[in-house]
Amino acid sequence: MNAPLTSGHLLPHTHPRDVPAALIDALRQRFGAQLSTAQVVREQHGRDESAFSVAPPEAVVFAECTQDVSDAVKLAAQFKVPVIPFGVGSSLEGHLLAVQGGISLDVSRMNQVLAIAACDLTVTVQPGVTRTQLNAAVKSTGLFFPIDPGADASIGGMAATRASGTNAVRYGTMRENVLALEVVTAQGEVIRTGTRAKKSSAGYDLTRLMVGSEGTLGIMTEITVKLYPLPEAVMAAIVSFDSLADAVNTTIQIIQMGVPIARCELLDATTVRIVNGYSKLKLREGAMLLMEFHGSPAGVQEQVDTVQAITDEHHGHAFEWAQTPEERTRLWTARHNAYFAGVQSVPGCRAITTDACVPISRLADALLDSVTEAQQSGIPYFMVGHVGDGNFHMGYLIDPDNPEQRDAAEALNHQLVARALALGGTCTGEHGVGLHKMGFLVEETGAGAVAMMRAIKNALDPDNILNPGKIFAL
Amino acid sequence: MNAPLTSGHLLPHTHPRDVPAALIDALRQRFGAQLSTAQVVREQHGRDESAFSVAPPEAVVFAECTQDVSDAVKLAAQFKVPVIPFGVGSSLEGHLLAVQGGISLDVSRMNQVLAIAACDLTVTVQPGVTRTQLNAAVKSTGLFFPIDPGADASIGGMAATRASGTNAVRYGTMRENVLALEVVTAQGEVIRTGTRAKKSSAGYDLTRLMVGSEGTLGIMTEITVKLYPLPEAVMAAIVSFDSLADAVNTTIQIIQMGVPIARCELLDATTVRIVNGYSKLKLREGAMLLMEFHGSPAGVQEQVDTVQAITDEHHGHAFEWAQTPEERTRLWTARHNAYFAGVQSVPGCRAITTDACVPISRLADALLDSVTEAQQSGIPYFMVGHVGDGNFHMGYLIDPDNPEQRDAAEALNHQLVARALALGGTCTGEHGVGLHKMGFLVEETGAGAVAMMRAIKNALDPDNILNPGKIFAL
Numbered sequence: 026m027n028a029p030l031t032s033g034h035l036l037p038h039t040h041p042r043d044v045p046a047a048l049i050d051a052l053r054q055r056f057g058a059q060l061s062t063a064q065v066v067r068e069q070h071g072r073d074e075s076a077f078s079v080a081p082p083e084a085v086v087f088a089e090c091t092q093d094v095s096d097a098v099k100l101a102a103q104f105k106v107p108v109i110p111f112g113v114g115s116s117l118e119g120h121l122l123a124v125q126g127g128i129s130l131d132v133s134r135m136n137q138v139l140a141i142a143a144c145d146l147t148v149t150v151q152p153g154v155t156r157t158q159l160n161a162a163v164k165s166t167g168l169f170f171p172i173d174p175g176a177d178a179s180i181g182g183m184a185a186t187r188a189s190g191t192n193a194v195r196y197g198t199m200r201e202n203v204l205a206l207e208v209v210t211a212q213g214e215v216i217r218t219g220t221r222a223k224k225s226s227a228g229y230d231l232t233r234l235m236v237g238s239e240g241t242l243g244i245m246t247e248i249t250v251k252l253y254p255l256p257e258a259v260m261a262a263i264v265s266f267d268s269l270a271d272a273v274n275t276t277i278q279i280i281q282m283g284v285p286i287a288r289c290e291l292l293d294a295t296t297v298r299i300v301n302g303y304s305k306l307k308l309r310e311g312a313m314l315l316m317e318f319h320g321s322p323a324g325v326q327e328q329v330d331t332v333q334a335i336t337d338e339h340h341g342h343a344f345e346w347a348q349t350p351e352e353r354t355r356l357w358t359a360r361h362n363a364y365f366a367g368v369q370s371v372p373g374c375r376a377i378t379t380d381a382c383v384p385i386s387r388l389a390d391a392l393l394d395s396v397t398e399a400q401q402s403g404i405p406y407f408m409v410g411h412v413g414d415g416n417f418h419m420g421y422l423i424d425p426d427n428p429e430q431r432d433a434a435e436a437l438n439h440q441l442v443a444r445a446l447a448l449g450g451t452c453t454g455e456h457g458v459g460l461h462k463m464g465f466l467v468e469e470t471g472a473g474a475v476a477m478m479r480a481i482k483n484a485l486d487p488d489n490i491l492n493p494g495k496i497f498a499l
Numbered sequence: 500m501n502a503p504l505t506s507g508h509l510l511p512h513t514h515p516r517d518v519p520a521a522l523i524d525a526l527r528q529r530f531g532a533q534l535s536t537a538q539v540v541r542e543q544h545g546r547d548e549s550a551f552s553v554a555p556p557e558a559v560v561f562a563e564c565t566q567d568v569s570d571a572v573k574l575a576a577q578f579k580v581p582v583i584p585f586g587v588g589s590s591l592e593g594h595l596l597a598v599q600g601g602i603s604l605d606v607s608r609m610n611q612v613l614a615i616a617a618c619d620l621t622v623t624v625q626p627g628v629t630r631t632q633l634n635a636a637v638k639s640t641g642l643f644f645p646i647d648p649g650a651d652a653s654i655g656g657m658a659a660t661r662a663s664g665t666n667a668v669r670y671g672t673m674r675e676n677v678l679a680l681e682v683v684t685a686q687g688e689v690i691r692t693g694t695r696a697k698k699s700s701a702g703y704d705l706t707r708l709m710v711g712s713e714g715t716l717g718i719m720t721e722i723t724v725k726l727y728p729l730p731e732a733v734m735a736a737i738v739s740f741d742s743l744a745d746a747v748n749t750t751i752q753i754i755q756m757g758v759p760i761a762r763c764e765l766l767d768a769t770t771v772r773i774v775n776g777y778s779k780l781k782l783r784e785g786a787m788l789l790m791e792f793h794g795s796p797a798g799v800q801e802q803v804d805t806v807q808a809i810t811d812e813h814h815g816h817a818f819e820w821a822q823t824p825e826e827r828t829r830l831w832t833a834r835h836n837a838y839f840a841g842v843q844s845v846p847g848c849r850a851i852t853t854d855a856c857v858p859i860s861r862l863a864d865a866l867l868d869s870v871t872e873a874q875q876s877g878i879p880y881f882m883v884g885h886v887g888d889g890n891f892h893m894g895y896l897i898d899p900d901n902p903e904q905r906d907a908a909e910a911l912n913h914q915l916v917a918r919a920l921a922l923g924g925t926c927t928g929e930h931g932v933g934l935h936k937m938g939f940l941v942e943e944t945g946a947g948a949v950a951m952m953r954a955i956k957n958a959l960d961p962d963n964i965l966n967p968g969k970i971f972a973l
Contacts, residue, residue, distance in 0.1 A: 142858065142860070144755060144858075144859070144860035145858035145859055145860045145861075146754075146755070146859070147858065186700055187698075187699075187700040187704070188700070189698055193698060197675070198698050200698070200704065200707070201671070201675055210947070210951070214947050215947070216944075216945060216947035216948045216951060217944060217945055217947075217948060218944065218948055220920075220923055220924055220925045220943065221858040221923040221924070222856040222857055222858055222889055222890075222923070222924045222925045222928065223856065223858075223859070223888050223889055223890075224661075224663055224667060224672050224674070224856055224888055224890065224925075224928050224929065225661075225856060225925035225927065225928060226660055226661040226662070226711055226854075226925075226927045226928065226929050226930060226931040226932070227925045227926060227927050227932060227936070227939075227940055227943055227944060228711070228932055228940050228944065228948075228949070228952050228970050228971070229708060229711065229712055229716075229951075229952045229955060229970075230661070230674065230704075230707045230708060230710065230711050231944075231948055231951060231952065233674070233704045233707035233708070234703060234704060234707070234708050234955075236704065237700055237702070237703065237704050238703055242703075253757065254756070254757035280620075281618060281620070282728070283727065283728035320798075321798070321801050323797045323798070323801060324794075324795075324797070324798050324801065327795050327797060327798065380700075382696040382697065382698055382699060383696055384616065384618075384619035384621065384695045384696060384697075385618070385619055385620070385697070386616070386618035386619045387619075414697050414698055415696055415697055416696075416697075416698065446694075449694055449695040449696070450694055450695070450696045451694045451696045451698075451699040451700075451701050452701060453699065453700045453701050454696065454698050454699060454700065455698065455700050456700060457700040458700070458701060458702055462701070465701075466701055466702050469694065469701055470690075470691060470692065470701060470702065470705075471690060471691055473684070473688050473689070473690035473691075474690045474691060474692055474702075474705055475702070477684070477690060477703075477705060477959065478702050478703045478705065480958045480959055481703060481708075481955055481958060481959070483958065484954045484955060484957065484958030485951065485954055485955070496702050496703075497702070
């Protein structure tokens with residue numbers, strides 16, 4: 026494990042509260058072997074993929090059902106002790122860190138697929154189900170769940186951060202794909218939001234209020250999501266460009282023309298080189314678009330023809346096809362491993378990851394300068410983008426023992442976010458605010474909107490026990 | 500105008516608060532001719548398309564800009580007097596009625612299209628812009644705004660009720676199509692939610708909390724929505740069936756097969772007869788599906804081929820095509836006029852309208868019995884359905900002076916909603932809760948979820964001045 030890294034604007038929120046022995050005793054009595062206070066277990070639940078390290082939670086409860094979650098929250102509420110939900114630990118923004126102490130509530134054992142309603146294109150799962158597990162469970166129905174953030178995240182974690190990923194350009198994000206929830210409130214009560222109906226105007230949209238609330242307003246214990254028919258035809262292609270600008274401008278035009286492309290991912294030349302090394306591939310080391318087309322055979326062909334014409338205009342090299350499922354899997358696995366390839370390309374490094382998303386017409390303005398700045402900084406980096414959505418990630422690969430480098434990377438991050446906000450974009454397309462983007466959130470949405478978020482938090486969780494110290498300071 | 504109709508479960512929320520003369524004076528000083536206390540103006544702002552009548556608001560402020568809205572709310576807040584936003588008055592559920600007195604805030608003069616960003620497929624409008632006005636404004640860009648609730652509603656009203664309509668089966672509802680908002684809070688502060696980026700994980704989803712909040716959490720003063728490229732090819736078709744069940748089962752199969760149909764509307768034989776009379780058409784008087792297909796020419800042909808095969812299986816009569824824009828307009832105008840055709844088919848009647856939406860596989864269970872019950876009741880009715888979404892409306896056409904008939908219609912409504920909820924559906928797919936569905940909301944979502952909505956309302960509007968007495972009792 027790498028050395029601890031703390032960030033300046035983290036400190037104000039790091040003030041662990043006392044966890045009384047009486048709470049641990051009460052939890053032990055209720056949960057027996059489902060409670061762990063072992064150091065190794067606490068440490069495993071006290072970190073994520075972010076570059077922050079803080080003291081781990083005091084204890085971990087392994088919930089196995091909704092009643093477990095409700096009882097754990099009720100006990101914690103009694104002692105006003107923080108509760109931090111934990112799925113698989115793939116957060117990039119410090120969501121899982123016990124900055125105010127408390128207990129971790131691990132829902133990974135709540136991994137049942139509860140109800141597949143193929144006839145309605147919906148499935149209801151417990152929060153610990155991962156996206157690959159979900160897709161394996163529904164495979165025989167001819168349906169699939171498209172949201173694919175790369176990591177094999179839990180559906181609960183994906184809902185909590187409003188995740189998206191490579192397929193979002195066509196199928197939307199968790200925002201569009203969660204239909205209904207069962208939620209344990211800060212008081213330990215169990216409520217339901219939404220129904221399995223495709224649309225509804227029944228009162229406040231509590232489902233979408235919970236989606237993206239990063240565990241601060243409630244803990245999801247059941248999640249109903251949409252499924253989609255597996256496309257009749259799927260084609261994946263790689264196109265290489267001599268310039269990053271050409272790749273970006275190709276993307277912009279594809280989206281502006283309304284091509285219903287299913288995936289449109291960008292890697293710059295540096296990142297292609299890193300991926301080649303990690304995944305033993307021989308991809309041409311230029312800016313690269315990885316695309317996937319879903320539809321009927323004729324529909325896919327139409328999309329491909331349109332996109333080929335656009336890439337030709339932007340000096341794209343010939344398409345390379347991945348037509349068999351095996352080739353496609355190899356390609357997308359390499360793409361999904363880009364993050365790990367990046368992190369492993371610099372031994373001992375930690376990644377500071379950006380997540381800007383801008384209106385599609387501003388993508389070149391947002392992205393090209395950010396890559397140039399990273400190159401000029403001399404800090405190793407990787408760059409991947411769900412560019413069809415106007416979303417891209419820089420990973421600055423820093424030596425955690427080198428504060429100058431860390432500051433330089435954070436300065437790049439600030440420049441990048443400032444640029445994205447000036448272009449009408451957001452500081453986070455899909456990773457969430459967590460600890461790392463709390464300052465950016467205020468810049469983006471203004472103090473008034475953050476005050477409204479805070480008022481909602483105070484109303485629903487007056488003792489601030491649900492994942493406190495995240496999204497905004499209280 | 501029809502005679503007043505009050506409903507039993509309305510009364511508890513009808514307790515007008517005092518509107519001090521000092522407030523009217525202050526409003527007159529600030530707004531001059533933009534303030535009206537004329538009886539005819541007040542009455543016009545004190546009713547909507549619902550079957551309820553209550554005393555009108557004490558005054559009407561015609562806001563012309565965000566500052567007007569902010570100032571009006573600040574003055575009302577000072578005196579703790581209700582403020583009810585008003586667009587074009589097309590609500591069906593009593594949203595606009597001054598059940599607790601107060602002032603109406605008419606935003607219909609805020610009808611500027613502020614920014615068309617064709618290159619990003621977005622447009623920003625003031626809340627008083629209507630959907631036909633919006634589509635006229637963007638026509639030259641080759642883009643369109645698909646949400647089409649039938650009435651030429653204001654975009655503000657559509658956002659406030661989370662409206663949808665005939666195109667939602669393909670393009671989603673206001674939930675999916677509003678990207679960002681400017682909102683005046685209950686304190687008169689101006690905040691912004693969301694950005695023009697297509698996706699975001701930046702904190703609580705205040706945009707979607709506001710969408711569907713029926714004017715109770717804030718007043719929208721700018722609304723940014725998505726646009727879509729006008730489809731290359733459009734085909735509309737009518738298919739007639741001898742049985743309603745065949746039409747419904749055809750719909751279910753179209754959706755389950757994943758056909759990206761743009762519109763899939765159902766009228767029963769009774770309603771086709773009413774529409775023929777009103778719109779001077781000669782449609783075959785059986786259960787009828789009106790469908791529209793959007794896409795490339797080849798893509799549309801594929802959809803049509805699939806749908807024709809499905810309708811053949813369910814004994815559909817031959818497709819009748821509306822291929823020219825003029826024919827299509829005539830067809831959809833007739834469909835949109837079905838509500839008015841229904842209401843006018845019984846002189847002097849008022850309509851009690853239902854709005855259930857169920858998971859698609861349960862549509863036949865939900866719809867067929869509801870139509871049979873209406874037929875057996877002897878109460879005149881019409882039935883239209885956005886059936887591709889599992890959403891359908893019964894309009895019970897009652898004599899407002901006949902309490903037995905009103906009670907019988909409400910009993911039918913209760914049976915219909917109970918059935919929809921038992922099938923996993925919602926009491927309102929698109930009209931909102933307003934006054935009429937407050938009891939149903941509790942049945943649907945449970946007391947816990949309604950308590951959470953109430954807590955949010957109390958936190959954001961502690962004096963309960965924004966459209967009080969709607970959605971839930973306070």
